[in-house]
Amino acid sequence: MSTTLKHRTAINPLPWILGDGGYRLDRGILQEAMTALSQVGFTHLTIELPADMTPAEYGALLSEHSLAAAPGYFSAPFHDRQRHAQAVGDIKRHAHAHLQLGVDTAFIATDLIPDRIAHPAVGFAPDADRTLVIADGLAAAAAATAEGVR
Known part of the structure; x- marks a missing residue:
């Protein structure tokens, strides 16, 4: 075949x-x-x-x-736990638009923070706690898109 x-x-x-x-x-x-x-x-x-x-x-x-x-690109301030709920609401709208336009895949990322912009691709100022907060936010956003968008 x-x-x-x-x-x-x-x-x-x-x-x-x-x-x-x-x-x-x-x-x-x-x-x-x-x-x-x-x-x-x-x-x-x-x-x-x-x-x-x-x-x-x-x-x-x-x-x-x-x-x-x-596929579109969605970013939000996942490094800020206080803004996770808003990000989840925003990604639901993003995922809905994808489905309406016949696209079942999207990109998702945390917003760039000034330190990362000033020092790209070098792992500047690693912070395990911030990484966990970002992971929690990304997980919540991904769960919100379970309606058919990967």
Whole structure:
């Protein structure tokens, strides 16, 4: 039996979302990114849903640009136990958007903290207690997405 692999190349619109003015995720930025990316041949874009946009609206915008949805990226301040409940609520919305857009996989991570940004990829200031807090938050978020998103 032969299996055919279908390769999809997706891109995250971060170069448009993160600019000199900071983080900006809105319909206008997405329109700009999608126009440019579809013109150079990308077929899939990660799910980066603005707070005021429904999954159906996002899907329609993708379709307008001949793009399809790819797994999105979710990050939250999992290093802060006091913010875990909010992160779980936010990831439920993220997972729901994925399901509505036909995507069953998502990326999840803790937010970068200033020390990690200043000292990337070197394990700067390791803290076992912080690691456990992050693990607890990630576990709670993962359990919240058990509705069909891995």
